[in-house]
Amino acid sequence: MRRPRVRCAGFLVIALLAVAAPAAAQDTPADVTSISIAYITERVKDLPPFSLVDQPTTDNGLMGARLGIEDDNTTGRFTKQKFTLDEAVVPIGGDVVAAFRDLLAKGHKFIISDLPAAQLLAIADVPEAKDTLIFNVQAKDDALRGEQCRANVLHTMPNYAILADGLAQYLMWKRWANWFLVVGTGDDDKLFAAALRRAADRFSATIVEERVFDAAPGARRTDTGYALIQKQMPVFTQGVSDYDVLVVSDERDAFGEYLQYRTWDARPVVGTQGLVPTAWHRSQEQWGATQMQNRFVKFAGRWMTERDYSAWLAVRSISEATTRTNKTDYASVNAYIRGPEFGVAGFKGQKLTFRDWDGQLRQPVLLAGPRTLVSVSPQEGFLHQFSELDTLGFDRPETTCKIKAAAQ
Amino acid sequence: MKVGLMVAAVTLVTVGGMRSAAAETIYVTNEKDNTVTVVDGATLEVTKTIPVGQRPRGITLSKDGKRLFICASDDNEIQVFDIARQAIVGTLPSGPDPEQFILAPAGNPLYIANEDDNMVTVVDVDSGEKITEIPVGVEPEGMGISPDGKILVSTSETTNMAHFIDTESHGIVDNILVDSRPRFAEFTADGKQLWVTSEIGGTVNVIDAATRKVVKKIGFEVQGLNAEAIQPVGVRVTRDGKLAFVAMGPANRVAVIDAQTFEVKDYLLVGQRVWQMAFNADESRLYTTNGNSNDISVIDVANLEVTKSITVGNQPWGVAVAP
Numbered sequence: 001m002r003r004p005r006v007r008c009a010g011f012l013v014i015a016l017l018a019v020a021a022p023a024a025a026q027d028t029p030a031d032v033t034s035i036s037i038a039y040i041t042e043r044v045k046d047l048p049p050f051s052l053v054d055q056p057t058t059d060n061g062l063m064g065a066r067l068g069i070e071d072d073n074t075t076g077r078f079t080k081q082k083f084t085l086d087e088a089v090v091p092i093g094g095d096v097v098a099a100f101r102d103l104l105a106k107g108h109k110f111i112i113s114d115l116p117a118a119q120l121l122a123i124a125d126v127p128e129a130k131d132t133l134i135f136n137v138q139a140k141d142d143a144l145r146g147e148q149c150r151a152n153v154l155h156t157m158p159n160y161a162i163l164a165d166g167l168a169q170y171l172m173w174k175r176w177a178n179w180f181l182v183v184g185t186g187d188d189d190k191l192f193a194a195a196l197r198r199a200a201d202r203f204s205a206t207i208v209e210e211r212v213f214d215a216a217p218g219a220r221r222t223d224t225g226y227a228l229i230q231k232q233m234p235v236f237t238q239g240v241s242d243y244d245v246l247v248v249s250d251e252r253d254a255f256g257e258y259l260q261y262r263t264w265d266a267r268p269v270v271g272t273q274g275l276v277p278t279a280w281h282r283s284q285e286q287w288g289a290t291q292m293q294n295r296f297v298k299f300a301g302r303w304m305t306e307r308d309y310s311a312w313l314a315v316r317s318i319s320e321a322t323t324r325t326n327k328t329d330y331a332s333v334n335a336y337i338r339g340p341e342f343g344v345a346g347f348k349g350q351k352l353t354f355r356d357w358d359g360q361l362r363q364p365v366l367l368a369g370p371r372t373l374v375s376v377s378p379q380e381g382f383l384h385q386f387s388e389l390d391t392l393g394f395d396r397p398e399t400t401c402k403i404k405a406a407a408q
Numbered sequence: 409m410k411v412g413l414m415v416a417a418v419t420l421v422t423v424g425g426m427r428s429a430a431a432e433t434i435y436v437t438n439e440k441d442n443t444v445t446v447v448d449g450a451t452l453e454v455t456k457t458i459p460v461g462q463r464p465r466g467i468t469l470s471k472d473g474k475r476l477f478i479c480a481s482d483d484n485e486i487q488v489f490d491i492a493r494q495a496i497v498g499t500l501p502s503g504p505d506p507e508q509f510i511l512a513p514a515g516n517p518l519y520i521a522n523e524d525d526n527m528v529t530v531v532d533v534d535s536g537e538k539i540t541e542i543p544v545g546v547e548p549e550g551m552g553i554s555p556d557g558k559i560l561v562s563t564s565e566t567t568n569m570a571h572f573i574d575t576e577s578h579g580i581v582d583n584i585l586v587d588s589r590p591r592f593a594e595f596t597a598d599g600k601q602l603w604v605t606s607e608i609g610g611t612v613n614v615i616d617a618a619t620r621k622v623v624k625k626i627g628f629e630v631q632g633l634n635a636e637a638i639q640p641v642g643v644r645v646t647r648d649g650k651l652a653f654v655a656m657g658p659a660n661r662v663a664v665i666d667a668q669t670f671e672v673k674d675y676l677l678v679g680q681r682v683w684q685m686a687f688n689a690d691e692s693r694l695y696t697t698n699g700n701s702n703d704i705s706v707i708d709v710a711n712l713e714v715t716k717s718i719t720v721g722n723q724p725w726g727v728a729v730a731p
Contacts, residue, residue, distance in 0.1 A: 071546050074546045078583035316566075323568070345568075388634055389636075
């Protein structure tokens with residue numbers, strides 16, 4: 001997955017430049033400037049929700065982008081800018097790259113990528129995508145901010161390292177320094193577990209034991225499931241030498257929830273279940289977030305998710321740039337968003353900015369229980385010479401991203 | 409018994425029209441408790457706690473000094489508190505989620521920001537009727553009015569603008585882009601400037617009211633604090649136009665600014681998460697609400713000193729002073 005193998009398509013770029021502004025820019029008054037943003041996702045085969053308490057969604061991420069456009073247009077009424085969203089929803093197993101090329105052919109420069117890491121890299125490496133701004137609102141993979149970073153990609157979704165560090169700071173504040181790590185068998189379970197190990201190392205926690213839980217795939221709804229789980233989980237967690245907290249990595253919600261209240265020793269569960277580090281949560285009401293929550297529920301008929309929030313932030317970032325610069329072209333927007341003047345407000349009590357070394361949005365991490373916001377990291381006392389937000393994730397000195405080199 | 413005495417004292421003051429710090433009464437809304445704390449200005453002691461509507465935030469005194477208007481945000485109404493009777497005597501329609509509001513200099517109407525609804529609601533405080541609604545930007549918050557009552561300003565937090573509204577036509581006449589998350593708007597007493605705080609931008613934008621241009625952006629720097637902790641919210645300018653005070657939220661300080669030169673003169677350490685402020689009648693004192701330490705601070709304006717902090721209810725939000 002190095003930089004593009006396809007180098008012969010230079011003529012195509014030139015051909016595309018001749019294409020007029022995106023089609024969505026029609027029927028607006030002459031003094032109104034149109035800004036078109038594209039959104040691309042691939043449908044996935046969603047499992048039924050883990051619990052009946054969960055709300056199933058079919059438009060996760062997309063609704064955040066749409067509400068961002070609504071909010072941009074409320075502002076745009078006053079600045080004479082009109083925002084539209086061009087949505088490309090690729091069917092399961094469809095050709096994401098082809099759909100992406102179609103968006104580029106329509107002249108789009110600002111693209112919201114609601115895709116997993118592999119597809120994100122595939123679209124970012126399309127040669128004619130060089131002068132576009134792609135916002136990753138889904139993939140949390142650390143590699144995308146490291147060896148696999150791309151010059152044309154910004155990330156509004158926090159990566160695993162940011163989330164793990166946010167959780168670890170809180171655990172250290174609680175003096176829960178001895179962790180029992182339980183990891184699922186999925187690839188993403190392993191990625192988050194790696195970030196947790198890194199966090200333990202950074203903040204001087206000890207992983208006293210690590211076990212793998214192999215959750216056999218099966219039906220999510222059963223009539224008498226609890227009886228079996230009640231026998232299984234205490235045994236699975238038996239005989240771990242003294243630990244303070246069980247840290248679980250189960251990205252797909254296969255078994256993590258079952259650990260709570262069933263551990264052999266009486267211990268809290270944190271990680272992907274229990275106390276979770278996240279970019280957004282329904283319980284978040286600080287810093288004016290109540291308004292965002294109300295607005296979203298009214299608009300989408302469901303709760304805002306992490307992906308919705310990340311997509312909303314991406315759309316708002318573009319509008320922040322067009323409003324402040326009063327320019328709508330790619331070069332101006334790109335330069336402003338990456339520049340020192342930029343900051344977007346995201347209901348987290350401080351402005352959010354992009355790291356210039358890997359394109360990741362700096363942001364506080366919410367630590368949420370099922371029904372309340374428990375804390376927000378960075379925790380007090382984790383100091384940094386530039387921004388305390390840089391105590392989370394990959395700081396400048398430790399980055400493995402060669403984004404600057406790639407851009408030249 | 410104490411309560412009875414208190415009522416008598418307040419009535420006397422209102423009748424006599426005395427205007428010294430000793431006689432004044434301070435009213436503080438406690439957002440989390442659904443109460444208003446009453447503090448005696450002479451003793452600086454809490455004299456009573458009054459239950460009010462849900463999530464009380466904005467609070468302001470009627471121009472005749474007889475009533476307080478209180479935003480009960482989660483009840484979606486304004487409550488009217490009668491000072492002589494020391495009781496809630498009525499409600500006004502407010503539109504959804506009222507947070508801040510401002511009275512016309514003539515005493516009527518009341519302009520209310522509906523944070524959840526992208527609207528400003530205009531209400532006749534005497535008849536209790538809603539006059540109109542004005543559509544503004546996303547999450548309207550700060551409300552200011554020119555001394556002649558002709559121009560109303562509403563700031564919207566996500567749109568990042570100060571909307572200038574003609575109070576006669578109720579139409580927007582101008583939109584000024586300011587720094588991120590504008591929280592509060594205050595006209596100077598001469599009507600020449602509008603001061604707008606930007607919580608996330610970390611600045612105060614001073615707008616010339618005639619040209620409607622930002623003429624100055626005031627930044628802040630506090631040793632030992634990261635820039636992110638500096639979040640300007642409330643701002644008050646003295647009537648003589650010499651000093652401005654800016655509440656800086658989690659920086660736990662009030663910045664003192666020379667309002668002529670725009671230089672920051674001092675930072676006064678108050679309680680935690682300082683948000684709103686109010687002068688007393690002769691501007692000898694400034695009271696601040698400190699939401700995370702559950703107290704209010706008393707600033708001696710002449711000496712620029714914090715002289716006292718007084719514990720009130722949970723998460724104090726707004727403050728009003730009755731002479």
